Amino acid sequence: MKHKLSERQLSAYVDNELSESDMQSVRTHVEGCAQCQQQVQVLRAIRMSIRDAASVVLPDTFVYSVQRAVRQQEQEYVIWLGPERFARNIVVALCVIVFALVAVGSYLTPQPVVGEERYFSGEPSDSAAHAVIGIQHELSKDDVMIAALSR
Numbered sequence: 035m036k037h038k039l040s041e042r043q044l045s046a047y048v049d050n051e052l053s054e055s056d057m058q059s060v061r062t063h064v065e066g067c068a069q070c071q072q073q074v075q076v077l078r079a080i081r082m083s084i085r086d087a088a089s090v091v092l093p094d095t096f097v098y099s100v101q102r103a104v105r106q107q108e109q110e111y112v113i114w115l116g117p118e119r120f121a122r123n124i125v126v127a128l129c130v131i132v133f134a135l136v137a138v139g140s141y142l143t144p145q146p147v148v149g150e151e152r153y154f155s156g157e158p159s160d161s162a163a164h165a166v167i168g169i170q171h172e173l174s175k176d177d178v179m180i181a182a183l184s185r
């Protein structure tokens with residue numbers, strides 16, 4: 035047998051995962067090889083510490099303390115939600131106000147009326163057309179055509 039066994043072989047040996055004949059040959063080698071013996075001790079120590087870590091016994095109150103911590107977290111979340119909800123309401127209110135202002139503003143802004151001033155420059159030739167359509171507040175397309183033709 036070669037001097038050094040692979041770590042995989044030694045690991046399988048420590049875990050009793052080798053066949054009976056392989057177990058026997060590895061055991062024979064390890065007993066006569068300080069280097070492999072040390073490796074086996076390291077592997078056994080690692081397994082022991084893993085087993086110790088896995089067998090931690092939780093206190094009886096563990097479940098309750100977890101539940102209490104979760105409940106506390108939920109309460110903090112609800113408290114935190116308060117200002118968040120308030121801020122959301124303010125944003126909604128501001129949106130409504132801006133919308134209302136825009137609506138009222140466009141309602142109050144006078145729409146440009148097509149008036150006679152736009153078509154008459156005060157010249158004497160305008161007077162006939164002015165007499166015809168001047169009394170109207172708004173001009174239709176036909177009025178404008180008549181005014182243009184009668185100049």
Ligand SMILES: [Zn+2]
Nearest residue numbers: 037038067070
């Ligand atoms: Zn060896």
